[in-house]
Amino acid sequence: MRGIELRGARVRYGPLEALHGVTLAAPAGAVTVLLGTNGSGRTTALRALAGTLPLTAGAVLRDGEDITRRPAHARAARGVAFVPDRRAVFPALTVAENLELSGTEADTERALDAYPELRPLLPRPAGTLSGGEQRMLAVSRALRAPRTHPRHSTSVVLIDEPAQGMSPPVAARTYALLAGLPAGVPACVVLAEQRLPPALRESAGRTAVVVHELRRGTVVFSGEAAGLSPSG
Template sequence: MLELQDVHVGYGRTDVIHGVSLTVPKDGVAAVMGHNGAGKTTLLRAAVGLLKVRSGRVLLDGEDVTRLAPNQRVARGLAYVPQGQQSFGQLTTAENLQLVADGRARGTELIGEALDLFPALKGLLSRKAGLLSGGQRQQLAIARALITEPRMLILDEPTEGIQPSVVAEIEQTILDLTSRGGLSVLLVEQHVGFALGAASVYCVLASGRISSSGAGGAGAAVDVLSAMAI
């Protein structure tokens, strides 16, 4: 669903990503892991179009979108949930969801589907998003992204700073969504157990280069931890 081919990305004169190639399978999950500063978020921002690719290509469902603006990629079915449980803090949970649903033919239905995926939000619809816990804000951020009906969902550190019970809920939701078909996920994550539990393929970034890659699952944990220890 998403392919990065020999991608180079940087800031100013400094390259941060050096010739990275990865593929997100259709209806599957790919995880990118690595320490802080490895280039994970930079890679995602290039995939979304928030950073220009200096060389290489970005393909979305076979279409070259390397030169397309972020909104054009969104229109083609890409959704991005950045790091930090972002929401409009002064708006209620319901207003945050409605803001995305407005103008969509199935807006009300899509809100209902998102709330079915994250039932904890149903009792928080009148609460301002800024008063939610970190885990609740993360669920809200993912729910908002899903209302856009993406084919390709990109998540940056979805488990950062949230309680283990919510981590498990988010992992199960990702697996449920991809098992239905029609959605692929690119996941950047430092929580190795979560990443490998959700992903069918993975890669480890170190200094902007892939140091290890392979099939996901618990059996890959030793290889991933060894790569991250280098």
Template sequence: MTVEAELRGVRVRYGPLEALHGVDLAFPAGRVTVLLGRNGSGRTTALSALAGVLRPSAGRVLWRGREVSGVDAYRRARLGLAMVPAERAVFASLTVAENLRLPGPGGGEEAAGEIFPELAELLDRQAGTLSGGQQQLVALGRALLGRPRLLLLDEPDRGLAPAVTARLHGLLLDAAREGRTVVVAAQVLPRTLAPEALVHELHRGRVVFSGEPGELARDG
């Protein structure tokens, strides 16, 4: 198994509070990994450490075998990392079409319409005026069209209809089959991802399970 990215002994603090307590996590290349946990478990913090949004107070962040703990988020993005946070994931002052053109070649409203036709009637709207679910579609479309090597998604199905969520999960599995690495943070393991996913479960900043979804079910 080739590992795309890792957290090794990572600790992250918010002032006096420690959110991750020496966490070790490995994310295999060409696969979907689900970070499970309730609010406050540390899953969003783990994503943010991978993305460079947060700097660990201790430990190492590795990407393709290289330590990137001190590499800024924008530099990681240039190297092929994309993160879609749970909220405020669009450029609010730009139109939907302008947001979708940001990935450059391969992006744009036409390509986005092929995966999320729901966006077709919203292209001239300012992204900041959309509902939460519509903004999520814009952010997801932009990230997917950029074809990142490492894609990090924090509760990506928030505000989406079940049919759209199932379509999104299919797109994420397709991305993994193409060799890209996908990490999804969720409170509950999505059934449409479970057959092909690896699972890490966090609780209060510590890893309490790592393995296949079937092992998680037996363990529970």
């Protein structure tokens, strides 16, 4: 398949196993949401896809190719963008410098069009921003022109709780932007969330939204957002 997936993935933190043979797929041209409460394994699964956590068993496949042994920096160089839930910006660099690192001048303008709140903050060190402002800056990396590689026709965007710390209007705008990303580029977007954001549930008619619900390191539901209970 085109996109990224885990097959029989197991991950350990010392003596504790956090993922128990998890298999899940994030197809190209869709938004995939990894749902679960704290300790469910959703963040571990996302980090395993990004390569920041090694598997103890199983495989990571991208566009059908086994990339399990490829380190995180090599995956990033081949178009896998990862935004973790913490320490997602360079605090000593200014907002402008953070944006310059993530793409071209055109990409920076695209990010500022998406988040005009960042424009007056460009000269400030990123570490002085509020939590929501830092999140806007971090997520803006996903809004740059997605990169692909000759061996991969699909770029991958992985974000852990993209709206963390954002106001409700900015959060809704963020989900609308992410839901619109696959429509214009060959990308798959994978988000880790505690609950399915209403904006994604509402956009499911226009954008394919795939849900994998995790509980205690196993997948308990996989399917379209419409098949998830309203409490999910």
